[in-house]
Each structure stands twice: as structure tokens, then as C-alpha cells.
Amino acid sequence: xxxxxxxxxxxxxxxxxxxxxxxxxxxxxxxxxxxxxxxxxxxxxxxxxxxxxxxxxx
Amino acid sequence: xxxxxxxxxxxxxxxxxxxxxxxxxxxxxxxxxxxxxxxxxxxxxxxxxxxxxxxxxxxxxxxxxxxxxxxxxxxxxxxxxxxxxxxxxxxxxxxxxxxxxxxxxxxxxxxxxxxxxxxxxxxxxxxxxxxxxxxxxxxxxxxxxxxxxxxxxxxxxxxxxxxxxxxxxxxxxxxxxxxxxxxxxxxxxxxxxxxxxxxxxxxxxxxxxxxxxxxxxxxxxxxxxxxxxxxxxxxxxxxxxxxxxxxxxxxxxxxxxxxxxxxxxxxxxxxxxxxxxxxxxxxxxxxxxxxxxxxxxxxxxxxxxxxxxxxxxxxxxxxxxxxxxxxxxxxxxxxxxxxxxxxxxxxxxxxxxxxxxxxxxxxxxxxxxxxxxxxxxxxxxxxxxxxxxxxxxxxxxxxxxxxxxxxxxxxxxxxxxxxxxxxxxxxxxxxxxxxxxxxxxxxxxxxxxxxxxxxxxxxxxxxxxxxxxxxxxxxxxxxxxxxxxxxxxxxxxxxxxxxxxxxxxxxxxxxxxxxxxxxxxxxxxxxxxxxxxxxxxxxxxxxxxxxxxxxxxxxxxxxxxxxxxxxxxxxxxxxxxxxxxxxxxxxxxxxxxxxxxxxxxxxxxxxxxxxxxxxxxxxxxxxxxxxxxxxxxxxxxxxxxxxxxxxxxxxxxxxxxxxxxxxxxxxxxxxxxxxxxxxxxxxxx
Numbered sequence: 001x002x003x004x005x006x007x008x009x010x011x012x013x014x015x016x017x018x019x020x021x022x023x024x025x026x027x028x029x030x031x032x033x034x035x036x037x038x039x040x041x042x043x044x045x046x047x048x049x050x051x052x053x054x055x056x057x058x
Numbered sequence: 059x060x061x062x063x064x065x066x067x068x069x070x071x072x073x074x075x076x077x078x079x080x081x082x083x084x085x086x087x088x089x090x091x092x093x094x095x096x097x098x099x100x101x102x103x104x105x106x107x108x109x110x111x112x113x114x115x116x117x118x119x120x121x122x123x124x125x126x127x128x129x130x131x132x133x134x135x136x137x138x139x140x141x142x143x144x145x146x147x148x149x150x151x152x153x154x155x156x157x158x159x160x161x162x163x164x165x166x167x168x169x170x171x172x173x174x175x176x177x178x179x180x181x182x183x184x185x186x187x188x189x190x191x192x193x194x195x196x197x198x199x200x201x202x203x204x205x206x207x208x209x210x211x212x213x214x215x216x217x218x219x220x221x222x223x224x225x226x227x228x229x230x231x232x233x234x235x236x237x238x239x240x241x242x243x244x245x246x247x248x249x250x251x252x253x254x255x256x257x258x259x260x261x262x263x264x265x266x267x268x269x270x271x272x273x274x275x276x277x278x279x280x281x282x283x284x285x286x287x288x289x290x291x292x293x294x295x296x297x298x299x300x301x302x303x304x305x306x307x308x309x310x311x312x313x314x315x316x317x318x319x320x321x322x323x324x325x326x327x328x329x330x331x332x333x334x335x336x337x338x339x340x341x342x343x344x345x346x347x348x349x350x351x352x353x354x355x356x357x358x359x360x361x362x363x364x365x366x367x368x369x370x371x372x373x374x375x376x377x378x379x380x381x382x383x384x385x386x387x388x389x390x391x392x393x394x395x396x397x398x399x400x401x402x403x404x405x406x407x408x409x410x411x412x413x414x415x416x417x418x419x420x421x422x423x424x425x426x427x428x429x430x431x432x433x434x435x436x437x438x439x440x441x442x443x444x445x446x447x448x449x450x451x452x453x454x455x456x457x458x459x460x461x462x463x464x465x466x467x468x469x470x471x472x473x474x475x476x477x478x479x480x481x482x483x484x485x486x487x488x489x490x491x492x493x494x495x496x497x498x499x500x501x502x503x504x505x506x507x508x509x510x511x512x513x514x515x516x517x518x519x520x521x522x523x524x525x526x527x528x529x530x531x532x533x534x535x536x537x538x539x540x541x542x543x544x545x546x547x548x549x550x551x552x553x554x555x556x557x558x559x560x561x562x563x564x565x566x567x568x569x570x571x572x573x574x575x576x577x578x579x580x581x582x583x584x585x586x587x588x589x590x591x592x593x594x595x596x597x598x599x600x601x602x603x604x605x606x607x608x609x610x611x612x613x614x615x616x617x618x619x620x621x622x623x624x625x626x627x628x629x630x631x632x633x634x635x636x637x638x639x640x641x642x643x644x645x646x647x648x649x650x651x652x653x654x655x656x657x658x659x660x661x662x663x664x665x666x667x668x669x670x671x672x673x674x675x676x677x678x679x680x681x682x683x684x685x686x687x688x689x690x691x692x693x694x695x696x697x698x699x700x701x702x703x704x705x706x707x708x709x710x711x712x713x714x715x716x717x718x719x720x721x722x723x724x725x726x727x728x729x730x731x732x733x734x735x736x737x738x739x740x741x742x743x
């Protein structure tokens with residue numbers, strides 16, 4: 001049961017990482033800010049241009 | 059006692075791997091169950107991972123968990139962040155998994171299941187996984203530097219410039235060929251076209267939802283987006299059954315190519331948050347979900363392989379693409395065995411997120427083994443189809459004939475029986491007007507996947523699963539096209555900025571529009587020539603892409619070998635030098651044949667000469683089109699030649715450095731970041 005729970009937690013953490021939600025949490029922690037729509041847009045505007053300058057794999 | 063049981067376990071894995079590999083290699087005449095391929099692949103990956111990769115990590119790289127990684131030393135909460143190894147494994151796998159390992163094996167199945175399967179397994183264990191692992195290690199020890207930067211610093215300026223130009227050219231060919239795969243999958247398919255068209259407003263809705271309505275809720279909107287895409291697939295069936303709507307969504311190859319080109323331009327120039335980012339989230343989740351669903355489906359259904367181990371097309375007369383097993387099987391399957399593109403990911407985001415040095419072992423080597431397994435699954439999906447159906451779907455009209463009767467007669471004549479009624483029934487089952495001449499690999503892969511997914515739940519859902527698989531393939535191919543066009547634009551701006559500074563500024567709108575248009579026109583041109591090609595386009599473009607991708611792997615292995623030579627002299631250079639020697643042999647012989655072969659279906663120049671002779675003799679039906687085909691064949695030959703020259707330059711430069719280091723004439727100076735003791739606690743990762 002514990003292994004299942006750990007596996008589920010790991011899967012959720014992976015999905016959050018892929019969805020940039022973990023990165024957003026780190027951004028809030030690093031800048032000591034709280035979540036707000038403006039803050040998310042600021043984070044997104046910083047992160048996305050950097051994300052889409054790297055080649056995609058074939 | 060524990061040690062003994064461990065040894066016994068690994069001995070059992072070794073015997074099982076050998077038995078399964080021998081079983082699939084030596085079996086003739088009787089159908090082989092796909093489970094044998096799964097067992098052979100998994101056991102071989104496990105052995106490679108446990109013994110070969112561990113040896114490389116311990117003896118060659120000297121991985122040390124006491125050494126602080128860039129993620130710890132340069133931690134900034136953005137790029138550099140120590141990450142749990144399994145999360146990073148998933149992240150890295152999601153980044154390296156593209157359409158290549160799905161499409162390549164499907165095309166190479168024309169030789170039978172054996173050559174491709176052996177190349178996928180052995181190539182990955184000894185080549186692809188090693189390349190990804192060593193480049194990841196090298197980048198991690200150099201503060202996450204890119205392949206281009208490492209090439210410049212470890213080999214020389216020529217190496218750095220060659221890497222940049224090679225990547226840009228490969229991007230253009232890659233985008234053209236995968237766009238062609240989508241165009242061929244959607245040609246004459248109102249159901250598929252409607253579904254894919256719907257993904258664009260869905261992505262825009264997701265972008266607006268995330269920016270204004272529920273900021274930050276990426277998982278939530280991805281779930282909504284997925285539900286909408288499933289509704290679009292169901293709606294596609296309704297569209298295909300409505301005569302007026304079906305007509306509106308039935309597009310020719312040329313019209314679809316134009317639509318993809320226009321889409322690529324706008325996606326590259328629009329704000330990233332509106333279209334690119336939401337599509338990217340959605341396609342990543344769908345991609346991972348479908349890959350694991352396919353693995354589950356294969357294990358549940360265990361389909362027998364219908365294609366033989368070796369077909370008559372090993373002699374080079376294959377209808378899908380021309381050329382003998384050596385070298386063409388090894389360039390057709392690139393990403394499932396070894397892919398140069400992975401070295402860009404291994405020297406991109408991943409090295410900046412590794413918390414402990416030994417995590418590079420599962421992330422670098424293990425993720426590529428999983429990618430290779432995806433290629434094995436694609437091979438199974440293709441080979442589980444009735445061979446006659448496989449060849450009728452994948453062969454161009456120029457080879458097997460235009461009409462259903464002519465096409466089925468040709469394929470049956472090759473020893474793979476199929477009738478017009480078989481093909482008509484199958485097309486009806488999946489909701490398509492026809493399945494003939496659907497080159498590119500995507501429709502036959504979708505058919506194979508649909509048969510696997512539909513088996514447990516009933517054949518009446520075959521149409522839904524077929525279009526679900528088409529949606530999955532097209533969704534993430536279009537994501538690569540839009541993101542790739544943008545990346546190509548940045549690369550071009552980077553290069554042109556040296557010529558005229560304003561062109562290098564990514565905020566200068568005229569420069570953005572000009573370079574976006576240049577990149578779109580470059581890959582759009584190759585796409586258009588592929589659509590017009592009477593041989594289906596895949597025959598000329600896929601080998602070009604395979605050669606390019608493998609040449610990029612050769613560049614990465616040059617960098618890796620240079621680093622190993624500087625670390626240990628000649629002692630361990632074989633680890634990367636042998637795969638490099640193999641790749642150089644394969645790609646140069648394939649490149650030479652593609653340019654100079656006397657057979658018009660293989661050699662670009664021979665093809666141009668044949669067309670020119672037909673033109674002079676007055677045998678060409680359409681003069682302008684024939685002239686365009688002649689120009690395209692010569693252009694393809696020039697591009698192929700340019701690839702070979704670029705890689706020859708970097709190879710010669712690398713050999714110069716190796717000789718200098720090994721003969722003691724040159725200092726073996728490693729450019730690693732200095733050792734810093736880690737302070738990272740286990741609970742932080």
C-alpha cells in the first residue's frame with residue numbers, strides 16, 4: 001500500500017514537473033512571493049521564451 | 059547468500075536474453091509471438107544498464123556522488139535545480155521521445171522484423187544509450203554546456219560552427235519530413251483532418267484559460283484539453299459521415315501541405331503562451347500516456363508477428379524506400395537505436411537538473427533504453443499487421459499502381475496476398491475512404507495500434523482507436539513543427555546576427571518575420587517537393603533525414619571521444635569510437651549511394667539524369683513538373699553532400715586533436731568545472 005502511495009506521489013510530481021507547476025512553486029519560493037494571476041503571467045513570460053529556444057527531439 | 063542470488067538472477071537474465079534473441083533470429087517459417095521481442099529487448103537493456111553502463115560510470119567517467127553538480131552549485135530556482143532522479147528520468151524521456159522511434163521502425167519493417175529489431179536493441183545498448191550517457195556526463199561536468207559549446211572548447215572553433223550549421227540544416231529536413239508524415243496521414247481523411255484542425259482552437263482555449271481564467275492550473279487545463287480532443291475524435295466520425303462536411307474536410311496533399319506551412323509560420327510568430335505552450339503540455343501528456351498504453355496493450359494482447367523475419371526487399375528493391383539492408387536499415391531507424399538529436403537534450407536542460415552524479419546513469423542510459431523500447435513497440439505494431447495490408451498502405455501509387463485492383467495484384471505478386479475487398483473492409487472499419495498509398499508510416503502504425511487497442515474491447519471501436527492513434531501522432535508532430543520552426547528562427551537569427559546585427563535581435567519584428575518566413579519556406583519547400591514526388595516523398599526525404607540525424611550523432615560521438623581521450627588516453631576511447639566508426643561507415647556509404655548510385659530510385663543524380671533523358675525524348679507528361687523534379691533531385695544530392703562535408707570537417711578536426719593528445723604533442727586539458735564537495739542533503743531531493 002505504501003509503495004503504491006509513493007508511486008502515485010512520484011507520478012504526480014512528474015506530471016507537475018512536466019506541467020511547469022513545480023517550477024512555478026520554486027519561482028515563488030525563490031522570490032518570496034505568493035501566487036497571483038499577475039505572478040503566474042510574470043513567471044510564464046520569463047520561462048516560456050527560454051523553453052522554446054531549445055531544439056525538439058525527433 | 060544475497061550476492062549469490064544476485065549472480066544467479068543476472069545469469070538467468072543473460073540466458074533469457076540469449077535464448078530470446080536466438081529465437082527471433084533463427085526462427086523461420088512459423089509466426090513469432092511479439093512477446094519474444096519484448097523479452098529479448100528488456101533483458102538486453104537490463105544487462106547493458108547493469109553491467110556496461112555501470113562500468114562506464116565507475117571506471118571511465120569516475121562518477122562521484124560527493125561532487126556537487128551544477129544543479130547544486132549554480133542553483134537559481136529556474137534552470138539549475140536539483141531534481142529527484144525518477145522525475146528527471148521522466149522529464150528527460152519526455153524530451154527525447156519524438157516521432158522518430160515510432161515512424162522509423164514502421165518503414166524499416168519492409169525488410170522484415172529481424173534486421174530492424176536487432177539494430178534497435180544492439181544499436182541502443184552499445185551506441186545510443188552510451189552517447190546520451192557520455193554527453194550528459196560531459197555537460198554535467200561543464201556546468202551544463204551545450205554540445206556546440208563543448209565542440210568549440212574541446213575540439214576547436216571549426217567544430218563549434220559545424221555543429222551549429224549541422225543542427226540548423228537537420229532541423230529543416232526534420233521539419234519537412236515529419237510534416238510530410240502528417241500530410242500523408244491526413245490526405246483524403248475528413249475524420250483525421252477535422253480532429254487535428256480542432257486541436258488548434260482547443261490549444262488556444264487552453265492558452266487563454268491558463269493566462270486569464272485559471273492561471274497556473276496546467277494539469278487541470280490539460281485534462282480539459284484532453285477531454286475536448288476525445289470529443290473532437292468522436293465529432294470527426296460524425297463529420298466523415300456527413301456528405302457536405304466530409305467534402306469540406308477532404309483535402310489534397312498540396313492543400314494540406316500549404317495549411318501546415320501557414321500554421322508553422324503563425325505558430326512561430328504568435329506569442330508562445332497562446333498556442334505553443336498549451337499544445338506542448340497537452341502533447342507531452344498524451345505522448346506519455348499513449349506510450350504506456352501501447353506497452354500495456356502489447357503485453358495484454360501479445361499479437362503474433364505476421365511479417366516474416368526477412369522479406370525479399372533486403373535486396374534493395376523495397377517499395378517503401380529503395381536501398382539494401384546495409385546501410386539503409388541503419389539510417390531509416392535512427393532515434394530508436396541512436397539519435398544525434400538526443401545529444402542536444404543531454405546537453406540542454408537535463409544536466410542542469412541532476413542532483414547527484416550517479417543519477418546520470420538511469421537518466422542518460424536508462425531513458426534512451428526506454429526510448430529504444432518504444433521503437434520495439436512500433437516495430438511490433440507494424441509487423442502485427444497482415445503483410446499485404448502493410449505493403450498496400452505504405453507503398454506509393456508510382457510503385458504498386460493507381461487502382462485498388464492493380465495495387466493488390468502487385469502486392470499479392472510479391473507473395474503478400476491481399477484483395478481489394480480486404481482493403482475496402484478495413485478502410486470502412488476505420489472510417490476512411492481508402493487506405494491505399496498512405497505512405498509515411500503514420501497510417502500503418504495507427505492501424506497496428508488500433509488493432510492492439512481494439513482487441514480487448516471489440517472491433518467496432520477500431521475506427522475510434524485508429525483516429526485516436528492518428529491524433530496522437532499528428533498532435534505531437536505538429537508540436538515539433540511549431541516549436542522547431544521557432545527554434546530554427548532563433549538559430550538563423552544567431553547566424554545572421556554576425557552578418558547584420560539587427561537581424562540577430564529577437565525583439566525586432568521585421569527580423570522575426572523575415573527569419574520565421576525563411577525557416578518556414580526552407581522546410582516548406584522540401585515538404586512541397588515530397589508531396590509532389592510520384593514516389594511518395596518518403597523515398598527521398600526519410601533517408602536524407604536519417605543520414606542527417608546519424609551525422610549529428612557522429613558529431614556528438616566525436617566530442618565524447620575527444621573527452622575520453624583527454625581523460626584516459628586511448629584506453630577507453632573504443633567505448634565511443636567504435637559506435638562512431640560504425641555510424642561514419644553507415645552514413646557515408648548511405649550518403650554516397652543517395653548521391654551517386656546508378657539506380658534512379660536510390661541515387662538523386664541518377665534520378666535527375668533519368669528524368670532529363672525522358673524530358674529530352676519527349677516522354678514527360680508535364681514538362682514544368684518534370685523540370686521541378688530534376689531540380690529537387692539535384693538539390694537533395696547537394697544537401698546530402700553538404701552534410702557529409704560538414705561532418706568530415708569535424709571528424710578530421712577531432713582526429714587531429716586525438717593524435718595530438720595521444721602522441722603527447724598536445725596538452726590533454728580537460729575543461730571540467732573544479733571539484734566542490736556536495737552539501738546537498740538526501741531529503742532535499
